[in-house]
Amino acid sequence: MSADTELNEWLEMLRAPDVSERLVAIKMLQHLGDEDALDPLIAALQDESSAVQKLAVTALWELANPKAVPALVECLASTDEGIREEVLSALGELVTPDHLLLLLDALHRDDANMQLNVLILLRKIHDAQSLPYVLPFFESENPELREAAVTTLRYLNQVERCQEAITLMSDPDKNVRRSAALTLGHLADAEVISSLCQALTTDADWQVRRNAAKSLALHADSTAVPSLETALADEHWQVRKFALQALQKTPAEQTLPALVKTLADEYSDVRRDAAIALGILKSPIALNALQQSLDDPDKDVCIYAQRAIQNIHESTPETSNA
Amino acid sequence: MALTTQRVDVPVIVDESKCLEKCTACIEVCPLDVLVKNPETGKAYMKYDECWFCLPCEKECPTNAITVQIPFLLR
Numbered sequence: 001m002s003a004d005t006e007l008n009e010w011l012e013m014l015r016a017p018d019v020s021e022r023l024v025a026i027k028m029l030q031h032l033g034d035e036d037a038l039d040p041l042i043a044a045l046q047d048e049s050s051a052v053q054k055l056a057v058t059a060l061w062e063l064a065n066p067k068a069v070p071a072l073v074e075c076l077a078s079t080d081e082g083i084r085e086e087v088l089s090a091l092g093e094l095v096t097p098d099h100l101l102l103l104l105d106a107l108h109r110d111d112a113n114m115q116l117n118v119l120i121l122l123r124k125i126h127d128a129q130s131l132p133y134v135l136p137f138f139e140s141e142n143p144e145l146r147e148a149a150v151t152t153l154r155y156l157n158q159v160e161r162c163q164e165a166i167t168l169m170s171d172p173d174k175n176v177r178r179s180a181a182l183t184l185g186h187l188a189d190a191e192v193i194s195s196l197c198q199a200l201t202t203d204a205d206w207q208v209r210r211n212a213a214k215s216l217a218l219h220a221d222s223t224a225v226p227s228l229e230t231a232l233a234d235e236h237w238q239v240r241k242f243a244l245q246a247l248q249k250t251p252a253e254q255t256l257p258a259l260v261k262t263l264a265d266e267y268s269d270v271r272r273d274a275a276i277a278l279g280i281l282k283s284p285i286a287l288n289a290l291q292q293s294l295d296d297p298d299k300d301v302c303i304y305a306q307r308a309i310q311n312i313h314e315s316t317p318e319t320s321n322a
Numbered sequence: 323m324a325l326t327t328q329r330v331d332v333p334v335i336v337d338e339s340k341c342l343e344k345c346t347a348c349i350e351v352c353p354l355d356v357l358v359k360n361p362e363t364g365k366a367y368m369k370y371d372e373c374w375f376c377l378p379c380e381k382e383c384p385t386n387a388i389t390v391q392i393p394f395l396l397r
Contacts, residue, residue, distance in 0.1 A: 013344075023384040024345040031350060055384055 007034050014040055019049045026052060030059035038063060042071045050080045057083060061090035069094055073106050077114035088117050097125050104133050112142055119148040123155035131159055138164045143173035150176065154183040161189045169195050174205040181208050185215025193219060197227035200243070206236040213242035220249035232258045237267040244273035251281045260289045263305075268298035275301055279308030282315040333391045334368040334379060340387035341365040348379035348388055 010032070013025035026044060029037040041063070044056035057075060060068040072094070075087040095103065103125070107118045119137065122130045130152070137149035150168050153159060166189060168180035181199055184192050193216070200212040213231060216224045224246065231243035232255075240262060247255055259281065262274040275293055278286040286308070293305035334357065336348075343364035349357045356370040357379060366388075375396055380388045 020342045020385075021344065024342050024347075027345060027347045027382070027384045031347070051384070 003032075003034070007032060007036060011037065011040050014044060019052065022047065022049065022052050023055060026055040026059055030055070030062055033063065035063065035065065038065055038067060042068055045071050045075055050078075050083060053078070053080070054083050054086050057086045057090055061086075061093070064094060066094065066096070066098070069099055070102060073099075073102060073118075076106065076117040077109065077111040084113055084117060088120065091117075091121055092124060095121055095124055097127060100125055100127055100129065104130065107133050112145065116144055116148050119145070119152045122152050126155055126157045128156050128158045131156060131162075135162075135164055138168060143171075143176055146171065146173065147176045147179045150183050151179045154179075154186050160187060162187055163189060163191075166191050166195050169199055174208060177203065177205065177208045178211050181211035181215055184212075185218040193221045193224055197224050200224075200227050200231050200239075206234075206239055209234060209236070209239045210242050213239060213246050217242065217246035217249055220246075222250045222252065225250055225252045225255060229255045229258050232262050237265070237270055240265065240270045241267070241273055244270065244277050248273070248277045248280050251277070253281070253283065256281065256283055256285060260286055263289050263293050268296070268301055271296060271298065271301045272304050275304040275308050279304065279311040282312050284312055284316055287312055332368040332371050333373045333375065333393075335389045335391060336366050336368070337387040337389070338363065338365045340385040341383075342385060342387075345384060347382045347384060351378040351382050353378075 010025045010028045013021050014029070016022055016025070026041070029041060041056050041059050045053055047053050047056065053075070057072065060072060069091065072087050072091055075083055076091070078084050078087070103118050103121055106114055109115070115137070119134065122134065134149050134152050137145045140146050140149070146168065150165055153162060153165055165180055165183050165187060168176055169184070171177050171180065177199070181196065184196055196212045196216050200209050200216065203209050203212070209231065213228070216228060228243045228246050231239055234240050234243065244262065247259070259274050259277050262270055263278070265271050265274065271293065275290065278290060290305045290309050294302055296302050296305065346359070348366050349359065353376060354372050354374060356368055356372050357366050358369045359365065360367055373390070375390060375392050377390055380390045
């Protein structure tokens, strides 16, 4: 059978009244990968069967023809969750900066699923022109849209200031605050550091506190040191760990007692980062505590304690000669 | 005593109620050609127990009729 005959046979079957025949036809057209099947496959996105629609999305994804993108964008508002997920994955690979206006148009549609998925796709384009279109979602009543919008902000190039993102640090939804805390790590507003420090020490959700510590590590701002020192006594070990990683970027002599104390933390990850921080601080006062960490049950902690001791000795030659 | 006509302990299990007679997706994607159609029923089945557990048959089936049972030590 020639390729054209085979193609026509499956295209004919795609119009069959029986759903199972249409399913078979789409699967076979997907395997053929013939560009002539593009328009029939786009038409199949409107099929009455959601199974056929989903397979059509997969087939168009494999064909990877940009002509299918507008039709696929329409499917982002599908009522079927499986189709929405498949389209989102497909468009994640197919959208290019050329589709920015198309996506921004779709963002105006009064459909939460469409808006949520478009906000996610805008992260692939990184274009700062999207900012005025994303900002209104910071005040959406839907917490999922607020979270998606503030996360998208993190992916936009050249956006350094956004006062609206700081206000989301006091959002009632913890997921929004978690995303906002990570986004603030990429902004340079004057209030970012104080807002992150407040979240690090007072937020009720430990993941918000941890994300605030992560963002403070990116900023490496010495004014955050007192808050980071307070966070070393946080009840959650991940907050202590990331606070230590932030302190490694901004070594301060005043944190020495708190760092030495965390060398005896119950979690080895925390003890390891404490040893690294003390190695960067290079204070001979920490030598005794680091010597004790050489007997730590965790091998990683021993290695980093040894390196920290070596760092201290190298920075104070008279100590090593003694 | 009842006799079984088909092995049931093969790793690729086809749910015949979902398998489409005209579909050959699983047969085409199998790198070892171990899947065939039963000429009587038109349903796919595993003829040779030589599976690599590579899973395209399960993934490509348009009706999710195929389940590949991966041995415990390969999971």
